[in-house]
Amino acid sequence: MQSKRRILNGRARILSCLLLTTLFVSCNSTNTDTEETDVREGSHEPLFQNFTYTGKDKIYEDNPLEEDFFYSPILQGCYPDPSITRKGDDYYLVASSFVMFPGVPIFHSKDLVNWKQIGHVLNRESQLKVETAGISAGIYAPDIMYNPHNDTFYMITTQIASGIGNMVVKTKDPLQGNWSDPIKLDFDGIDPALFFDDDGKAYVVHNDAPDEGKERYKGHRVIKVWDYDIEKDQVIAGTDKIIVDGGVDITQKPIWIEAPHIYKRNNQYYLMCAEGGTGGNHSEVIFVCDSPRGPYKPSSKNPILSQRHLDKRRANPVEWAGHADLVETPSGEWYGVFLAIRPNEKNRVNTGRETFILPVDWSGEWPVFEGGMEPLKPSVKMPTGAKNKMNTAGLFPNGNFTFADSFKERRLDDRWVALRGPRENFVREIKDGIIIKPFEVNIKKQQPISALFYRQQHQIFSAEVEMDYVPQGESDLAGITCLQSEQFNYVFGLTKSGDDYYVVLERTEKGHSKLVANAKVDQVHKLKLKVDANGDDYRFSYDIGRGDFENVGGTVSGDILSTDVAGGFTGAMIGLYATSANDIKID
Template identity: 45%
Template sequence: MRYLSLLLFLLFVSCGDTAPSDSEVKTEVPTFQNPVLTGFYPDPALCEANGKFYLTTSTFAYFPGLPIFESDDLVSWKQVGNAMNRASQMQLEGLGISRGNFAPGISFHDGVFYVVCTLADAGGNYIVTATDPAGPWSDSYFLPEVDGIDPSTFFEGDKSYLVYNSIPPDNKSLYSGHRTIRMVEFDRETMEVLGENKILVNGGTDISKEPVWIEAPHIYHINDFYYLMCAEGGTGPQHSEVIFRSKELWGPYEPWENNPILTQRHLDPNRPNPVTTAGHADMVQLDNGDWWAVFLAVRPYEGNYFNTGRETFLAPVRWTDDGWPVINPDFEEVQYSYPMPSGAPADTTLPRFAGNFTFRDEFSEDSLNLRYLLLRTPTERWYQLEDSQLKLRLRPTTVNERSNPSYVGFRQHHLAGEAATLVSFTPEAEGERAGLVVFQSSEHHYTFVKTIVGDQETVQLLKASEEVNEVLAEASIAEGPLRLRVSFENDKYNFSYAEEGAEEYITLVADVAGKYLSTQEAGGFVGVTIGMYATSSGKNSDQVAAFDWFSYTGDDQIFRK
């Protein structure tokens, strides 16, 4: 009897612990992290071609302009080129850093890629084309008849159209920020405008409420409607995305009664880890029928302070029963993580643009990494890659000027991280400097360099202003190569150095004000870049500064798992 009881007990336990069937096993859904492009990648535009997705963003007065990214899944992006990478395509001399290439559009039609953009203060609206997104891209076809910004293309049959932000009717504003959305036909063979433009939207969703800065238009023909999606409210805390539709391409376009389809302006600014300034979207459909949108947004560290610039985010789109798209439909707040659009994990073999990552360049290639940026269009070759070094010629031009200094920049992708380099150069005259620059604009940057004061080699930190560079700190150093490191967290930047052979860095100055580098204080539309720099400060010099490596590490708390 005792054995029978034991057998029944074991049978009961065994039945209770039966392993679940395959259908009952819950598999973890792969997710991705927002932003999908961290740092200064604003105004994203998107298209699909040959089973892949392509994306570009604004670069303003940086060169090369308009990076071209490729992806299989909308999350894992690889930079394959730049649409504007030749001096013949754009001249940026004399421009403020937030002029130049504004808000591009990208499309693919009949085997050709089209990028349209506004070269603000340097030629206006233009088109470049390529059959390979990696390039080469054509020289710029300028369109002087297109008066405005933020153009995008729409193709239907054998006809081609440009839709763009433009002036109010008769160029008479009813209020500050009054703009229109207009459309005009163009000939894609001759790249010439055909006929007169027509106003599709005047003012915005409801002109009686004086909406500001209707811009960044995209047209999609979906089922029975033409949808016109635009940004509204200005690219700041009031930013939003709105939608219109029409049965006819030329309108009339009616706004959705429940606009906006995306905004964060109504949320508590003191919420943890906020995403703000969301808008300026573009959307695409996947093979499975799902729709997703890219858009710009900001991760501020306090109030409206941010140094990383406007970044590229990704969120799902859902259509209402009566046929209107809504971005981020299941949440009020833009999320830092969503399920992967493809359902498969992200490609971890590609260089990272999202989450926490490290970038290191030993300068062993024949050309600069595509991620680097120069200030404005170079008119001469002042850098060389040789002997596994990046060599910069000391030239009279400085980063204080609206010109093309010897500066090779890398975006600050994170709120917390560090950038470092090893520089070899022997200054011979005062004003000869080489090292790192933390750059927001010509008037707002820190210069962290090796230089000479009297006859003593010195490491020096300078703060720019409109009038003069102020020396914040300096220290005497021995001759020889010098490691320079800039670490940062939110509004604090720390500057340290190490002489050759030293194991530890020495702090030159800590907790330097980072809000000075923010868009809130400096103005403009760009984010911070950190990069290698050499100058002779207005004098002629035959000096060259050699950089053995450059490294960048980003480590934001929000991305830690």
């Protein structure tokens, strides 16, 4: 009897503890929601909701898709230096990311037409160390390659920051992620790429400087090859060899031979490289040899891809084409991805270098980009069996489209990136949207900043967001930014001066800032902010809840958002921004 009583008393104590725990968790959960609301009330931490980006480029309106065609570029906006690989019927594509965090966006497709972003290769601070790097430093020209001999994917790249240099990471399954920490590689130069031969041997090719004392002219570079030890994940000392000196014809002083890739076909080794620099003289050239270690002979048909020779006054120009990579489909078709730009009416490059695609005819000795030496068209023919599902939910859109994000999902969309540090360091997701914690550093610093960025993907676009925010003093500001770099950007946001609140527009060019305009507002808390662009013309507007947007500063030039004005390698981005180190002064 006493034993039963002890058991019953024990059960009662357990039930009592469970009840108390449940009440505690319930109360704690309620308090957390209340605390989130209370912390925000009158806070200097802005809440962002309902971001909408809409692209309306005329070229897509004038060129609706025909059956069996899809749009190129396949990745609009700043997705340069593409590299592609295939395992079975799965294609994976990566692009440069510089100091964007996370780094190296990675995409997956079953047909080369419909792409889905599956994350980023470098998503941890142990992989990406770009805290104080300029915006065009960081990650250059990633190369992705599948090795069938050990069923492993490799991503090799150059990290221009923190003394890392050339590095490689790897995974068994890109769909699952889990890429390794970087393995530092023992060679100089940039743009490394891996090649795995049929016999299991591996090689690295890359751009480098000529041997000491042998540089002939500015821009003179070479391509080197190394044997690569797969077990140790390192180049084999003493195996380096120059396989291309200068370019196709060194007597013509070609500049910046780079971005090399090796392909094997019909027991011949083909070396494809970019030549001419990633600007108006950009091109793609090809060489051949009966050994991966050279010597390589250039094709008499070089270049095999370029737009540099075409009339600059042509309609809808595409320029700077080059930095390509090839892939063969399971049915034996070939396609090439490459970067190019689409300048606006003033020949400015606000969308940056984008990822294009073309079919490649390799029925003869040399691969030929179909239409690659002619004015590039906005669409290309689909591979056999593909069906265009453009702008279907979950797939990466192209053409004209709307991207809407309420921020009510518990995971940020992969298209949102930070600069120089993790998004999680300043973004807090709650049920109503996202809170951005302001850092004590503003957008002009080469440091991690509290801003979440979406790439500009059209020449004609509109982007707007709702913001709930009450700045506490002159050092507080939150709003949106259109940014090319820390030295070239617009900031449009809400701040405080004395006892009054102002919407301000600031332009920063070459690091020098100027207040373009300001507007005193008598109502804060909930505000809508919007930027519209029509080519080079940008307009910034706000709405304090009356349903009408008020313009601030008139029409301003997008010149400072152009790569060819600001320099560097990135495209313009639209940011949701907060700072507690605001230096914009109201006159």
